[in-house]
Amino acid sequence: MSLLEIRNLHAGVDGHEILKGVDLTINAGEVHSMMGPNGSGKSTLAQVLSRRQTYEVTRGEILFNGNNLLEMKPEEAACEGIFMAFQYPVEIPGISNAYFLRSALNAVRRYRGEDEMDAMDFLPMFRERLKLLEMDEALLNRSVNDGFSGGEKKRNEILQMAMLEPKLAILDETDSGLDIDALRIVANGVNTLRNADRAMLVITHYRRLLTHIVPDFVHVLVDGRIVQSGGPELALELEEKGYVGTDHGTQQALSA
Amino acid sequence: MSTTIEQLEGYVVDAYASFKERRQKDSHWLKQLREEAFERFRAIGFPTTHEEAWRFTNVSSIAQTPFRLGSEDDFSVSQQDLEEYRLVEFACQLVFINGYFAPELSWLAGLPVGLEVSSLAAQIDEDPESIEPHLDRDRSAPLDSFEMLNTAFLQDGAYVHIDRGAVVKDPICLLHVSVSGVPPIMSHPRNLIVAEEGSQAAVIEEYVSLDGGLGFSNAVTELIAGEGAAISHYLVERENLQSFNVSTLHLRQGRDANVSSHSILLGGGLVRNNVHPVLGGEGAECLINGLYVGSQRQHLDNYMLVEHASPHCNSRQFYNGILDGQAHGVFHGRIIVQKQAQKTDAKQTNRNLLLSDDARIDTKPQLEIYADDVKCTHGATIGQLDENALFYLRARGIDEVSARNLLLQAFAGECLDRMHEPAPRKFIEGLIGQRLADIGRADLRASGSGHRQPDEIVWEEAG
Numbered sequence: 001m002s003l004l005e006i007r008n009l010h011a012g013v014d015g016h017e018i019l020k021g022v023d024l025t026i027n028a029g030e031v032h033s034m035m036g037p038n039g040s041g042k043s044t045l046a047q048v049l050s051r052r053q054t055y056e057v058t059r060g061e062i063l064f065n066g067n068n069l070l071e072m073k074p075e076e077a078a079c080e081g082i083f084m085a086f087q088y089p090v091e092i093p094g095i096s097n098a099y100f101l102r103s104a105l106n107a108v109r110r111y112r113g114e115d116e117m118d119a120m121d122f123l124p125m126f127r128e129r130l131k132l133l134e135m136d137e138a139l140l141n142r143s144v145n146d147g148f149s150g151g152e153k154k155r156n157e158i159l160q161m162a163m164l165e166p167k168l169a170i171l172d173e174t175d176s177g178l179d180i181d182a183l184r185i186v187a188n189g190v191n192t193l194r195n196a197d198r199a200m201l202v203i204t205h206y207r208r209l210l211t212h213i214v215p216d217f218v219h220v221l222v223d224g225r226i227v228q229s230g231g232p233e234l235a236l237e238l239e240e241k242g243y244v245g246t247d248h249g250t251q252q253a254l255s256a
Numbered sequence: 257m258s259t260t261i262e263q264l265e266g267y268v269v270d271a272y273a274s275f276k277e278r279r280q281k282d283s284h285w286l287k288q289l290r291e292e293a294f295e296r297f298r299a300i301g302f303p304t305t306h307e308e309a310w311r312f313t314n315v316s317s318i319a320q321t322p323f324r325l326g327s328e329d330d331f332s333v334s335q336q337d338l339e340e341y342r343l344v345e346f347a348c349q350l351v352f353i354n355g356y357f358a359p360e361l362s363w364l365a366g367l368p369v370g371l372e373v374s375s376l377a378a379q380i381d382e383d384p385e386s387i388e389p390h391l392d393r394d395r396s397a398p399l400d401s402f403e404m405l406n407t408a409f410l411q412d413g414a415y416v417h418i419d420r421g422a423v424v425k426d427p428i429c430l431l432h433v434s435v436s437g438v439p440p441i442m443s444h445p446r447n448l449i450v451a452e453e454g455s456q457a458a459v460i461e462e463y464v465s466l467d468g469g470l471g472f473s474n475a476v477t478e479l480i481a482g483e484g485a486a487i488s489h490y491l492v493e494r495e496n497l498q499s500f501n502v503s504t505l506h507l508r509q510g511r512d513a514n515v516s517s518h519s520i521l522l523g524g525g526l527v528r529n530n531v532h533p534v535l536g537g538e539g540a541e542c543l544i545n546g547l548y549v550g551s552q553r554q555h556l557d558n559y560m561l562v563e564h565a566s567p568h569c570n571s572r573q574f575y576n577g578i579l580d581g582q583a584h585g586v587f588h589g590r591i592i593v594q595k596q597a598q599k600t601d602a603k604q605t606n607r608n609l610l611l612s613d614d615a616r617i618d619t620k621p622q623l624e625i626y627a628d629d630v631k632c633t634h635g636a637t638i639g640q641l642d643e644n645a646l647f648y649l650r651a652r653g654i655d656e657v658s659a660r661n662l663l664l665q666a667f668a669g670e671c672l673d674r675m676h677e678p679a680p681r682k683f684i685e686g687l688i689g690q691r692l693a694d695i696g697r698a699d700l701r702a703s704g705s706g707h708r709q710p711d712e713i714v715w716e717e718a719g
Contacts, residue, residue: 050651078653090648094666103662104652111653143666160652 001066003028003199004049004168009060011048017058018044020224026168029196033210034203035235036221037243042203043087045221046172049201050084051077064168078104079111081167085157085174092144097156100144101126101163108164129162133189151182158189169193170201175209187212207235265301267322271442272408275325279411283384286410289392293407300401309400312586312618313528313557318500323442323472325409326354331435333361337466338433344460344683347426348373350414353433355443355473357412370422370455376446377412387415390448390480399532399561402502406444406476413446413475416459420482424457427490427680431462434495436469445475449489453482453510458677462492463524465499472500479505481513483537488516490680494523494687497552504530511537511566518675519546519575520684521556522691532561535569535597546575547671549691550583550615551698557586560604564597564630573604576671578664579615580695589634590622597627604634609641609667611695661696668692 004026011019018041026032036042047055049062051074062069064080072080092100106116117125130137133155145153154174161169171190175183190213194200202213210218210232218235220228222243228234272294279287302319303310331353338351338361347368351361357375364373379387391410398404414430432445449459463473473495481487493501501524507515519529533542548556556579562571577585587606608617621634641663649659668688675681 052647052651073656074647074650075653075655075659078651084651086648086651090642090644092642092645092648092663092666094669095662100649100652100662103654103658104649107653107655107658164652 002026002063003065005063007061009045009048009057009062011044011055011057013044013055018224019048021060022221022224022226024219024226026199026201028167028199030217031194031200031202031213031215032217032219033215033235034201034219034221035205035207035238038205040221041224042221043172046084046087046170046201046203049077049082049170050074075107078164079108082170083161083164083166083168084170084172085154085161087172087174087176089145089153089157091146091148093146095144096141097144098122098126098140101160104160105163126163129159132162132192133159134185135159150177151179154178154182154186155189158186162189162193165198167197168199168201170203172203173205174202175204175206183209183212207239210235265319267324268297268405271323271325275409275411282380283388285388286380286384290408290410293398293404296398297401297404297408303401309559309588312584312588313526313555315526315528317526318472321440321470321472323440326356326437326441326443328356330437333358333433333435333466335361338431341431341433341462341464343686344429344679345426346429346460347371347424349429349431350375351431351433352413352445354435354441354471355412355432355445357414368422368424368426370419371424371428371457372417372419373428374415375412376410376415376448379415380411386417387448390450390478391446392478399504399506399530402474402528403476403504406446406474406504409444410446413448416447416449418451418455418457420452421454422452422457423455427458427460427677429460429462431464432473432475434463434465434471434473434499436465436467436471440470440472442472442474445473447475447477449477449479449487451479451481451485451487454484455482456486458488458490458680460490460492460680460683461503463495463501463503465495468496468498470498470500471495473502475503477503477505478508479515480508481510481515483510484512485510486514488518488675488677488680490675490684491517491519491529492684492687493519493521493527493529496523497525497554499524500526502528502530505532507531507533507542509533509535509537509540509542512539513537514541516543516545516674518671518680518684519548519558520671520687521546521548521550521558522687524554524556526555528557528559530559530561532563533571534563534565535571536565538566538568540566540569542569542571543674544571544573544575545671545674547577547668547688548575548585549578549668549688549695550585551580551695552583553581554583555586556583558588559586560589562589562591562602564591564593564600564602567596567598567600569597570601571603573606574671574674575606576667577606577608577617578611578667578692578695579608579617580611580698582612582614583616585615585617587617587619587636588622589620591624591632591634593625593627593630593632595626598629600627600630600632602630602632606636607667607670608636608638609664610638611641657696661692664692664696665689
């Protein structure tokens, strides 16, 4: 059984269809990259997978571990093992990172029937993961993303992923806006978390990230449909030729 | 008009007549003080919504309910009944039942050096001279008719005296308990807190009800902070949702005195919280911090009157409100900067979260500045729970009820962060946590998982 099976997915916002029949199968251990021009539906796919209710699914189905994902609430999907690193992580003043992460971790553990972690168990784990992302321990008591730089926010997303150990990690344009150093740290974190049980869907606009995180499969999404799939070499090809299928796409040759 | 007043407030007139009869033996000055206050009340009656300060709060239900004064022996409350109200490690706890001091329920043993506490009734009987210079010093200008009423019925409450230079480590707790009766009971507690020069203490004034019945508590607290004193006052209102509660806090600050007022309104049906600091000594600082959490049909009105009467004084007002159901919140922040109060620095912020379509907030700044070298800013926000933040938390596995609760706690936490004494802070944090958990559950039941577009209204001005 595949970890994720998307069949003929149609979805949109406010009656406006954005995804127009997406089929995608992801197995445990695989890293897939979803590329495509702006507005092609990449982020919509990420939002639907993380069960954001503002995105309406009109047709098709999604099975996660054989279960109907479309019947799950966001928190259920998260507890089942789906993690989305946000393109725009939300600032939440007044809730400390430590408290937030422990609440999230314990919610997931409760769901899985595991014992909750107290602060004593939590801290060593947290410290170890902080090192992986080259983050400062002072982060513990800072409010979630509040006053963080762009790079810090993205690193904080990967830190959460490292703590929550999902089965499927979706990186929604995590590379956008990152400087060289932050990109290296983020990519290093992601690569460390790659293993045979964990799948990843890396959504990006730029090939740059894929030189750091080498995918097993590359898909090209244009106007709500996957128009091309292939191996890592496809990303290189796209850089040279641009996206096929739309005029808009050809102009938007991949750079950076 | 006067005939209407006679009809509406007939119960007040009757109650006053018999009260006066019972208090024949009191000092002349006190009887005169009451009489003057009563005559003033009689002349104007209860406030109406035509008055600027009462525009958003209709008190006709207080005027029309025939309340009576309770008596000392028509209630029976045991130590056990009060167990759940002894959560704080306190220096002492004075318990009042329907406004009357209950020595057998109070904890006054082992008072720290420099702290004197007793009931106002005892002071009136035994040492009226100790209270005369402090009581109702602003006789010429009572804040409103509720204060007049309180002074007219002045007989009991807390008397707290902190000696010069004394540092009282644990909070001084004043627990005001309402027990309902038929006909319903009103009480007019008067608390007098005198903090001498350079002293330091925290006072928690708490209002609770032991049953679900209707009652009316109309308290006035006068806090006099001498030169360089550092005093915190915590008001906690958590009576049942049938209760009428009016409380007025007068703060008089001497030179370099640092006073903070924290008002936490969690309960009560119709609540009016008056906070009136007068910064009368140069270099005084005042923090006015508050949180009101309303649900169902609660009406929570906060009226701030901050008076800058001397140069180089700072005042900071921060009030946060969370309103659910059909609750109605009011924040009226009035700042008066007198002509001589140059270099005043006054700031006012009122933030509100409306959790339902029927919840309502009226927020109103009122700045009256007669000096020309001052800094005054005010701002208010009205918004809803941030849907993006809510989704972010849920996408990490936190269920909707808990996620809402976390966000509400974070919002209320701004108010907690301004409390610097650990014991009261911890106690109030617990109360707020419980209250918000109740709201979170009720809110989810009522609204399902329907979501609204977040719309926020923000305004800010500097003058």
